[in-house]
Amino acid sequence: xxxxxxxxxxxxxxxxxxxxxxxxxxxxxxxxxxxxxxxxxxxxxxxxxxxxxxxxxxxxxxxxxxxxxxxxxxxxxxxxxxxxxxxxxxxxxxxxxxxxxxxxxxxxxxxxxxxxxxxxxxxxxxxxxxxxxxxxxxxxxxxxxxxxxxxxxxxxxxxxxxxxxxxxxxxxxxxxxxxxxxxxxxxxxxxxxxxxxxxxxxxxxxxxxxxxxxxxxxxxxxxxxxxxxxxxxxxxxxxxxxxxxxxxxxxxxxxxxxxxxxxxxxxxxxxxxxxxxxxxxxxxxxxxxxxxxxxxxxxxxxxxxxxxxxxxxxxxxxxxxxxxxxxxxxxxxxxxxxxxxxxxxxxxxxxxxxxxxxxxxxxxxxxxxxxxxxxxxxx
Amino acid sequence: xxxxxxxxxxxxxxxxxxxxxxxxxxxxxxxxxxxxxxxxxxxxxxxxxxxxxxxxxxxxxxxxxxxxxxxxxxxxxxxxxxxxxxxxxxxxxxxxxxxxxxxxxxxxxxxxxxxxxxxxxxxxxxxxxxxxxxxxxxxxxxxxxxxxxxxxxxxxxxxx
Ligand SMILES: [Zn+2]
Numbered sequence: 001x002x003x004x005x006x007x008x009x010x011x012x013x014x015x016x017x018x019x020x021x022x023x024x025x026x027x028x029x030x031x032x033x034x035x036x037x038x039x040x041x042x043x044x045x046x047x048x049x050x051x052x053x054x055x056x057x058x059x060x061x062x063x064x065x066x067x068x069x070x071x072x073x074x075x076x077x078x079x080x081x082x083x084x085x086x087x088x089x090x091x092x093x094x095x096x097x098x099x100x101x102x103x104x105x106x107x108x109x110x111x112x113x114x115x116x117x118x119x120x121x122x123x124x125x126x127x128x129x130x131x132x133x134x135x136x137x138x139x140x141x142x143x144x145x146x147x148x149x150x151x152x153x154x155x156x157x158x159x160x161x162x163x164x165x166x167x168x169x170x171x172x173x174x175x176x177x178x179x180x181x182x183x184x185x186x187x188x189x190x191x192x193x194x195x196x197x198x199x200x201x202x203x204x205x206x207x208x209x210x211x212x213x214x215x216x217x218x219x220x221x222x223x224x225x226x227x228x229x230x231x232x233x234x235x236x237x238x239x240x241x242x243x244x245x246x247x248x249x250x251x252x253x254x255x256x257x258x259x260x261x262x263x264x265x266x267x268x269x270x271x272x273x274x275x276x277x278x279x280x281x282x283x284x285x286x287x288x289x290x291x292x293x294x295x296x297x298x299x300x301x302x303x304x305x306x307x308x309x310x311x312x313x314x315x316x317x318x319x320x321x322x323x324x325x326x327x328x329x330x331x332x333x334x335x336x337x338x339x340x341x342x343x344x345x346x347x348x349x350x351x352x353x354x355x356x357x358x359x360x361x362x363x364x365x366x367x368x369x370x371x372x373x374x375x376x377x378x379x
Numbered sequence: 380x381x382x383x384x385x386x387x388x389x390x391x392x393x394x395x396x397x398x399x400x401x402x403x404x405x406x407x408x409x410x411x412x413x414x415x416x417x418x419x420x421x422x423x424x425x426x427x428x429x430x431x432x433x434x435x436x437x438x439x440x441x442x443x444x445x446x447x448x449x450x451x452x453x454x455x456x457x458x459x460x461x462x463x464x465x466x467x468x469x470x471x472x473x474x475x476x477x478x479x480x481x482x483x484x485x486x487x488x489x490x491x492x493x494x495x496x497x498x499x500x501x502x503x504x505x506x507x508x509x510x511x512x513x514x515x516x517x518x519x520x521x522x523x524x525x526x527x528x529x530x531x532x533x534x535x536x537x538x539x
Contacts (some may be wrong), residue, residue, distance in 0.1 A: 073447050073523030112389075113467040126398075127406055128432050131529040133462060133469075138478050141460030149458070149513050194461035194504075238438050242480060242488045243430070246458070347451060 207327025
């Protein structure tokens with residue numbers, strides 16, 4: 001199996017852009033190609049992540065996406081779940097030795113369509129979930145209540161995730177939400193879906209992330225600091241929420257398989273930084289437990305301890321995470337991009353003040369973390 | 380290029396597309412049961428679990444579920460949320476709503492059936508927090524006119 005190096009990344013910022021989807025997508029793709037001095041037709045394969053109707057309002061993925069990413073007249077494929085899988089699909093042909101370079105692009109313009117809750121209500125089946133108002137936020141609120149109740153996690157501890165992530169985002173030029181908030185601000189924000197407060201829910205963002213992957217030999221030619229793909233795991237849970245224990249997601253399975261592939265036995269000690277997908281604040285705490293950063297039910301104590309702060313031993317979401325930047329579908333690739341930049345030492349103002357050897361990127365989609373995926377990168 | 384001061388131009392677009400989705404024989408029978416105020420589940424002959432809503436096959440064992448059982452109309456709240464905000468498609472007259480998952484007696488689903496709590500002034504949040512609790516007992520309240528769909532159960536009433 002061949003090594004896969006991540007050569008270069010480019011991201012767009014999350015605030016509403018006046019550009020059309022066509023030119024908005026073109027810019028980061030062009031930026032990556034220019035950085036490495038490649039032409040679009042020199043890339044061996046393209047893997048995209050985007051969404052057709054619900055989160056884009058166009059079923060024009062086959063027109064706009066391919067032209068704007070430079071992928072036409074090339075081997076190309078598209079993922080509609082989460083862009084973190086496009087990243088892995090991009091690694092595969094390089095591992096097999098079939099390709100030398102793959103360009104991965106995740107794209108969305110969140111400002112152009114209805115609220116996430118409107119759109120995710122269509123994720124619910126029309127037979128017995130949609131009629132009772134199930135969508136991503138109402139489902140997450142029920143998961144949160146269970147979490148508070150079962151483990152005695154406090155609302156203050158959940159609010160601390162927002163304070164931490166939005167404070168980190170102030171130093172990330174690609175983050176969408178830029179504001180400093182206090183625990184009280186979070187607790188006093190509108191109880192839109194009790195126990196969830198408005199400030200505990202991710203925004204809806206724009207975002208194009210482009211990333212060039214290459215074989216070992218090629219990566220070393222294209223950049224002086226390639227980042228290496230080390231491990232991957234994913235798992236999908238059953239669809240019907242009623243059949244699941246909402247506090248026992250498939251993240252444990254996904255993480256175990258990623259850790260095994262990367263040769264990690266003690267994630268808490270061996271991982272230097274983690275980027276998680278936490279569209280709802282409490283989920284970061286739950287995901288940290290399932291990723292093995294602390295024991296089950298100890299997510300509240302973990303945030304209290306300061307370990308996950310940007311200055312802590314294991315910073316979680318130094319980019320500001322999904323609470324600060326939520327480009328649906330593309331958001332998983334943003335997690336990988338942040339992990340890459342931290343290892344390269346090119347994260348800028350929010351670069352960690354330590355040597356970063358091993359980074360974890362996580363993403364999830366579906367209600368209450370139905371699908372979970374974990375990527376491990378190394379220096 | 381001159382600095383752009385006006386709002387960027389946009390094209391408004393609204394789509395209306397109808398869908399008709401087959402219920403299939405299992406869910407048809409399940410919702411026919413609702414018309415008669417009955418809640419039906421299916422039992423897996425391999426793992427022995429009774430699942431509600433009824434399933435054509437056991438998701439875990441991946442074997443057909445052919446045995447039908449009528450289940451209790453009382454159960455316990457596993458978790459709940461108080462939905463009190465609007466978004467496109469949800470107007471002020473539609474809120475608040477108490478979403479809950481209910482573990483029906485004798486049913487083996489993890490968090491149970493997803494549904495709504497009612498039967499008292501749910502606009503009063505203080506009252507809600509007094510009455511609606513994880514572990515509280517609830518009972519199905521049926522609509523007078525039933526059409527064989529999930530809303531035939533008007534709401535779940537807290538048993539005091
Ligand atoms: Zn079974």
